[in-house]
Amino acid sequence: xxxxxxxxxxxxxxxxxxGGVGGAKLVLGLDxxxxxGNLTTxxxxxxxxxHFGLKICxxxxxxxxxxxxxxxxxxxxxxxxxxxxxxxxxxxLGAPTWFQLGDxxxxxxxxxxxxxxxxxxxxxxxxxxxxxxxxxxRVLPMSDDEAPTLIETKAGTVLPFQDYLVREKAQPEVNxxxxxxxxxxxxxxxxxxxxxxxxxxxxxxxxxxxxIDPILALxxxxxxxxxxxxxxxxxxxxxxxxxxxxxxxxxxxxxxxxSLAVLRHYSDLLDLFVYDASEKPMFSSDILEGVSTxxxxxxxxxxxxxxxxxxxxxxxxxxxxxAQ
Ligand code: FO1
Numbered sequence: 001x002x003x004x005x006x007x008x009x010x011x012x013x014x015x016x017x018x019g020g021v022g023g024a025k026l027v028l029g030l031d032x033x034x035x036x037g038n039l040t041t042x043x044x045x046x047x048x049x050x051h052f053g054l055k056i057c058x059x060x061x062x063x064x065x066x067x068x069x070x071x072x073x074x075x076x077x078x079x080x081x082x083x084x085x086x087x088x089x090x091x092x093l094g095a096p097t098w099f100q101l102g103d104x105x106x107x108x109x110x111x112x113x114x115x116x117x118x119x120x121x122x123x124x125x126x127x128x129x130x131x132x133x134x135x136x137x138r139v140l141p142m143s144d145d146e147a148p149t150l151i152e153t154k155a156g157t158v159l160p161f162q163d164y165l166v167r168e169k170a171q172p173e174v175n176x177x178x179x180x181x182x183x184x185x186x187x188x189x190x191x192x193x194x195x196x197x198x199x200x201x202x203x204x205x206x207x208x209x210x211x212i213d214p215i216l217a218l219x220x221x222x223x224x225x226x227x228x229x230x231x232x233x234x235x236x237x238x239x240x241x242x243x244x245x246x247x248x249x250x251x252x253x254x255x256x257x258x259s260l261a262v263l264r265h266y267s268d269l270l271d272l273f274v275y276d277a278s279e280k281p282m283f284s285s286d287i288l289e290g291v292s293t294x295x296x297x298x299x300x301x302x303x304x305x306x307x308x309x310x311x312x313x314x315x316x317x318x319x320x321x322x323a324q
Contacts, residue, residue: 019211029310
């Protein structure tokens with residue numbers, strides 16, 4: 001039995017709602033502490049877009065590459081040991097280079113685009129890739145339908161999410177976030193079923209506005225979640241994020257970036273809220289707005305941190321339910 005064996009979680013089923021880089025870290029920890037096949041990750045597809053004619057699914061790929069042990073450790077997205085011959089050749093042709101696609105990562109986008117072109121659904125393609133990558137957890141897109149997140153800026157422009165985040169480096173001030181880009185996507189039925197069948201739903205430390213809200217805004221998701229035990233992990237630590245523009249977005253939308261704001265954002269859904277151990281305890285009681293709170297080490301720099309946090313969350317949940 002390894003040092004990170006968690007027999008107390010052997011029958012537990014967990015569904016996790018996640019975005020990309022931050023979410024993928026906790027997903028890996030949960031995958032390692034749960035029994036094979038007992039974790040389902042429901043991933044935001046609001047960041048997806050088409051680039052050079054290829055379907056790019058950044059959050060799904062970040063989660064899958066992480067679970068497969070293929071993720072680039074310094075970027076958090078893309079593949080480890082990547083080469084950039086195609087990107088360099090594109091640059092020499094004067095092609096747009098603001099969104100970097102590595103050579104091996106390109107294979108994922110090429111094959112996904114080919115399979116979608118043959119009429120396969122995104123969820124089927126991801127399941128096939130997960131099999132190829134020997135991933136035992138289930139990874140589900142939140143929907144098989146188009147659901148692009150659009151950012152309306154204070155300057156009045158409307159930007160697709162990757163244009164805002166990567167091309168414009170998240171500099172434009174955000175006025176409004178348009179979820180699902182005017183489409184009416186259906187939630188993936190398997191995702192709703194996974195939530196229904198879970199003992200616990202975890203909201204990963206992803207950006208609440210642009211990574212988690214697109215999932216919560218799908219028809220029926222909130223209703224199903226209200227019947228379940230739900231724990232959320234704050235992506236905000238001392239007013240900042242490890243990566244990404246969540247804190248800046250909070251401020252621009254007129255909300256003080258804090259763990260308390262994250263708790264309030266989800267409070268109608270939560271049993272338990274996790275925020276970082278380094279923060280000054282902000283609550284006079286460990287129950288706030290009807291939600292139990294707990295401080296844990298939420299910064300995940302290596303696999304041991306991810307496993308540690310996942311195990312601690314599940315153990316606190318078991319203790320909380322046992323005490324009720
Ligand atoms: N993020 C960047 O900041 N710059 C890039 O050039 C970039 C390329 C990229 C390629 C494939 C992929 O799956 C993700 C990529 N990302 C890049 C990350 C992505 O924009 C964001 O991390 C997510 O959309 C936010 O969750």
